[in-house]
Amino acid sequence: ERPEIDRWILSELNTLIKEATAFYEDYEPTKAARAITTFVTENLSNWYVRLCRRRFWKGSYEQDKIAAYQTLYTCLKTVAQLGAPIAPFFMDQLYRDLTSVCENDASESVHLALFPQVDESVIDAALEEKMHKAQVISSLTLSLRKKESIKVRQPLQRIMIPVLDTKDRAQIEAIADLVKSEVNVKEIELIDDASGILVKEIKPNFKALGPRFGKAMGQIAGKIKSFQQEDIALLEKTGEKKINVNGNEIILTLEDVEITSSDIEGWLVANQSGITVALDVTISPELKKEGISRELVNRIQNIRKDSGLEVTDRINIEVISHNEMDDALHANEQYIKDETLADRLIITQHIDNGTIIEFDDIATTIKVTKI
Known part of the structure; x- marks a missing residue:
């Protein structure tokens, strides 16, 4: 069975086919274009592709990776067919670029291909509603981070969400892990909307x-x-x-x-589509250390890429000591090594031919050596 994220995007795709077909039949190409745009930007690009990054880039070409590529291919090909009446040249190029390397029996042009037909059995309204909640909660949380200038790599402790009923609670609990990973928070606390904690x-x-x-x-x-x-x-x-x-x-x-909802001390609050999110913006010393570690992982991965290393190459890492950074390295050493495929992480006082990096108030030098 396909992963839930694949079933969701295919459900949204068939909903799009249904809506776009109805708009075209009513001679409303502008509404069709807006529906296609919303699907591509909000659902496909900003959500599906972002959530599937690890699936696309993981080393082995196995079932999960193949499913992710096939699902993305299906979405792009269908978008080319749906958009062909209003963007004939670009959609034809997209269609031919996709099908020329994957389908021997595909039409020569998108304008010679059959228009997509909706598969009602694929549409899952409950799944779409649940994932929409995840999108809104993530969007609100990320907007609050931006408002407070807190980078997404900096972990935060929790978000608090009032729930209206048992169905609302169950839906948010089902997507809690997804949201926590996307917005980098440790906990999601669900509260009774009548608790009085948040003043509306x-x-x-x-x-x-x-x-x-x-x-x-x-x-x-x-x-x-x-x-x-x-x-x-x-x-x-x-x-x-x-x-x-x-x-x-x-x-x-x-x-x-x-x-x-009014902000409460130590929290920021935002609302959208009937959903309220309160974000705890207090950064403890432990969270600060983890944030530093994540920044280092990002810089090391960039150095790996710039050095032309393969995804599976193992490395040793040397880092020049820095007062604010050393404790973070010791506390999160295994995490850094696991994320960067490093066998050794060495804190030293001098490095020859290293890469200078800077973030926040930290400036240091890193050297990555292939094993």
């Missing part, structure tokens, strides 16, 4: 309210501003809330409001 704030979305309610918009906005924490929680949980204005019952939806 709500304000009217006038762009949505105006066209719907006209002159009554002011009174409705006043009602929204008076919502208490339990009112906000109910609206987020059910997706709607009834209010009474001048004797008339009105149903508000999440599109009619903007809900945010």
Whole structure:
């Protein structure tokens, strides 16, 4: 059976085929183009390819690596076929570049190939919803890191996420390991949305309210501003809330409001698509050491690449001593050696013909020698 990440992207691909076909049949090429763009940038490039980097670059050409390449090939070929009506020259080039080396019986041109047909059996709405949560949580966490200028290589202790119900909790628990790896945090703490730890704030979305309610918009906005924490929680949980204005019952939806959460001391908070993420931005000495080790691994891997070493070549590493770095090297020596395929990691006072590296407040010299 295919890995879950492959089943997800193929589900999204068939959803795209379904949507793009409907848009073309309705003479809406702009909407088709936007759907293709969203799939390629958000799902294929920013998520699938990123998560499968190790699968693509691992040494042996075995089943998992083959599955990753075949899945990516299927996505790119299908995108070429779907995009052919609106980008005829580029998509034809992409199609021919792909099929000329893989398919002897492929059409000479994408414009002579059959248009893709949706396979409904591949579409898994629950899997798409679960992975969408992983994308949103990761995006929010990475945006908070950027706001605080904390590099992704610097591990952080935890993120805190309010959950609305048992289904929400189960979905996030299922993708927790994926998110932790992607955003480099140690723990994900799920809390009851009514716990009171995170204080929600709500304000009217006038762009949505105006066209719907006209002159009554002011009174409705006043009602929204008076919502208490339990009112906000109910609206987020059910997706709607009834209010009474001048004797008339009105149903508000999440599109009619903007809900945010206040930052709490030592944490940053962000919201998107009904999901709230609080990031613990406190960096302990242990986390700092691990961050230094990850930076060193990155620099050593770059030196390996620049030196023309093969992926499987084993090395010895020499590093000039630095006060802020030495403790990190001792604490995470095995991790560094495992990641860089090093047999020995030596801290020394002098190196000839090494590579000077700098990051944060650290400047040192590294020498990599092939064994």
